[in-house]
Amino acid sequence: MNNLENIKKNTLRYITGLDFAKGYVLALAMVLPLYITNIFDILDIGIAMTLGVLMVAPSDVPGNLKHRLLGMLSAIVLGVLGTLLGGYSQEIFWLNLIVVFVFVFTISLLAVYGFRASLVIFTGLIAIVLSYANFGDIAIWLHTVYIALGSLWYILLSSLFLYLRPNKHTELLLGETAQLTGDFLILRGKLLFKENNRELLQDQQLKLQVSMNEKHEDLREALLSSRKASGVSNSSRRKLLIFIDLVDLLELIMAHPINYKYIDEIGEKEPSIIAKYQELIFEMSKQMFHISEVFIDNTKVSSSLNMSKSFKEIEALLMEEKSAVLDEPQFLFLQNIFDFELKQIEKINSIERVLKNINKRNKLKIQSKEEIQQFLTPIDYSFRNLTQQLSLSSPTFRHALRLAFLMVIGVFIGHYFQVQNAYWILLTLIVILRPSYGLTKERSKKRILGTFIGGAVAFIIVLFVQSQLVFMILGIVCLILAFSMIQKNYVGAAAFITLNVVFIYALMQPNILDVIQYRVIDTIIGSGLAFFGNFILWPSWESSFYKNNVVDALQANINYLKEIDRFYQKKGNLPNSYKVARKKAFIAMGNLSETFQRMAQEPKSKRKSYRRLYEYNALNYTFLSSLASLGTFIRNNTTTQASNAFDTYMEHIEANLYECIYKIEKKNVEMHPVSKEDLKRASTFLENETIRLNLQYLQKENPEQQEKLQAHRKEVQLISEQLKWLYEISLNLKNVAKSRKV
Structure with a gap:
């Protein structure tokens, strides 16, 4: 029954969703000119306008309205140019x-300007491909004019659709991001x-984080760009x-500070505690799925009673004498995890409160355009950026x-x-070929x-159906x-495109099986x-190009580390520079993960650096997770003054990462010597500080003093563990770079 309900829900979501609506707008934009021009017996004009719609549609990317319009107008220019050049040059084959x-070579270089540019390029490629198709006896220049008119017609129609549903894209992105967050929690x-x-x-986590980074970037573009341009409405706020x-x-x-050694040891002694933690995490994921449905399906938000229940059960367990069974470090470790779970629940509850109070003006400090710009990933549109690509x-x-x-060759x-239809070969080529x-x-x-699925289904339908009206209806639906x-x-898109092509040709010629x-x-x-x-x-094998992404990820982690260090030293309000460094570290990690995934798909003979990249990828991800753990604790807790031991560890960690970068880049840079004795003294200090605080805690009987000491104990334990763990990972990264020819 649940499966049937899920199918119904997903089907309804698909039909009422943005993708289906965009498909409907595109079909309307293509069919309407054909219908009208057919009535007046000027079908050549309708076909040309339909081609214009088909050309410009791929460049219709949501986001900043100005960029969207400029991108689509640029696509028209390339579409016109490709049609003219392809059409007039065919008289002389060479x-x-x-x-x-x-x-093709010239416009393909423009892909260096980002995702939107690559879709604009696609319009130019489609144009020169379709210049080989024979769609009537109309003059090439006039055919091109009507293509441009068709493109402008699509821009008008799609902009009207966007005006009628201005928030749907952002809501869908928020819903998908919430769903991915739920998957991550699972x-x-x-x-x-x-x-x-x-x-x-x-x-799987690494792959999922890549998807989440993409959603976050899309949301920054949608929310911050519009805000920078036009201010803040209550909805956008x-x-x-x-x-x-x-x-x-x-x-x-x-x-989430998962120390698997502690987790496994606790699981052997008290498996029920670990099971309760897992139950709480799963309940949080369910609530994120519910929040996703609120955005995507426009349902009403409700709080999770099960999430609150699971949280209280863990709280009760920690209040019992479980510490008598567990070691003191293990018990403090569980308390630290509990604190992190509490912070996650607070964030989920915060999202719920905003969704429930939809008619109230939520307080949010409006930042300047310069501050907003920091959070957007800029694209270098300079000519210099293009000329730098002119190399193998x-x-x-x-x-x-x-x-x-x-x-x-095609x-x-x-x-x-x-x-018979040579342009189909070219069309397949430009759609499939990727870097x-x-x-x-x-x-x-x-x-x-x-294509095989679509061809098989089309064969069966054509075999039993001979109605032109049915072919026309099925062509539009497909x-x-x-x-x-x-x-x-x-796969589904390719099948329906094949069906559409077959049904269109079925209206014009009898030998459909040949088609x-x-x-x-x-x-x-x-x-x-x-x-x-x-x-x-x-070929562009990843083994030849992956080093830049490794270095970028390491440098981003260094910058994030510096921001955490600076905030711990100075306290106060969280600066924008911290948030920007965190964002860049997450994006750089996502790029590194994508590089690894691409290499995994390459032939085994070409994966010369596969194991090496796996080590960098895994270590960098672990380092970033530990950094996030350290930064989150410092942000969300009242902390004491940073000790000299903290500074010493930070210095050594940073030095290891820089040495790793220099080894990868094969630079002979003389490193500032760091004292191993200083590191030993710092480690000894942190261990002694932990023992001292534990003894003081046991000696105190005043609840207020115990509570204050408990907070200090947790700070020293978590920061000590994270510093030692970060140092160990940075040392491993340096050793990987040293021990291999990178």
Whole structure:
């Protein structure tokens, strides 16, 4: 019954969701010009306008309205240019090959300007591909004019849709982020028991964090850019408050001080305690899923009684004489975990309060545009950034060269073998080919599988149905479904695109089975070109480029470490520089994880640095988690003055990380000598301080004095453990760099 309910819920969510609505808008934008021009017997104009819609739609990326509009207008320029160059150069075959190579290579280099730019480039690629399609006898220049009009028509329609549903995209992002946070909590809960595969769970955590970083970046773009441009409404203020809580919650989850040695030892003595902690984490994840539904499905928010119950049960357990069974460090460790769980619950409750008080103005200090700008990831649009890519050492340059060369091969195959719809080969090529081998391989599989599925279904339908009206209706429905799935289910999207193509051709020619056959063959040829081209032509194996991401992650952790050190020394309000450093550390870690995932998809013979990158990835993630733990404790507790021992450890940790960077970059930098004796004295001081505070605690009978000492004990224990752990990880990172040729 639950499965049936989930299917119904997901189906309803899909139909009422943003992706389906965008697919519907795109289908409307394409079908309406065809319908109207067909009535007036000027179908050539309608076809050209439909192509314009198809070209500009990929560049319709939500976010900053100004960037969205400029991106789509730039796409029109590339679309017009590609159509004109492709159309007029076809009269001379060798000239056409040169034009295709130069145009594709040149615009592909623009991908250096980010994700939005890569989608604008895609418009230019589609334009030059579709210039090979014969859609009527209209003059090329006039055909191009109507393509531009069709593109402008789509911009108008999609902007109207955005005006009618201005907040839906942000709400969907918040809902998806809350859902991913719930997934992250589940993984953290499973890690508490050694019976589970902890290495596999940690790998899943890394992949999940990459997705969460992407959502956070999208939300920063959506919330902070609009706020910078137009001020703050009550709605955007509430969403920004929730986003801040979601970012803090992720830091708290990552900071969850899981010492597996302690966890396993406690689990052997008191397994019921660990089970209760896991139960609480799972209840928090359920509440995050509920919050996700509030955003996505527009349901009413409600508090979790089970979460409160689980929390109180753990609180009661810690109040009992469990410390008599557990060692003192183990018991304090459980109390520290309990404190972190409390902070996570407070963040979840904070999100609930904002959602419940939707009509009240929530207090939020409005920052200046300069402060907001710090939290946005800037893109360098300078010409210098483009010229720096003109080298085979640049993955962008290699991809542009590879794509241009393969496009020329595709044009040659279509011309030499007189392929019926040669542009299908080129279209498959530009859709599948990606800078990395792994992504191209995965997309090739999905494209071929989807095409086979779509072809098989189309064959069955065409075999039993001969109605033109049915073909037209099915073509429109498949178009909507295809574009609504293209981001999240590429196999399904490829299947529905194939169905749409078949039904469209079924309206124009009788031999539909030939269309299906050619569609499948052309898809296989295009996929084969993309796959083997990525393997043979100037391949960009991650083993050749991963070092920069390792260095970036280490440097980001150093900056985050410095901010934590500075805040512990000075106390006071949390500065923006701390939040920016935290954000950059999370993003750099996500980039490093993506690099590792891409390398894992490459052929074994090309994974020369796979084990090495795995070590850097795992150690860096552990280091970042420990940093988050240290920073979170200092932020959320009243702390004492930083000791000289703290400063000594910080100095040694930072020195180890810098030495690791210099080894990776092969720089001979003379390091400032650090005294091992100072480190030993710092370690001894922290151990003696722990013993001294424990003795004082046992001697005190006054509850107020005991409470004050207890807080100090927890501070010394957690900070001591984290400092020693951070030092050990930094030492391991340095040793990895020293012991291997990086």
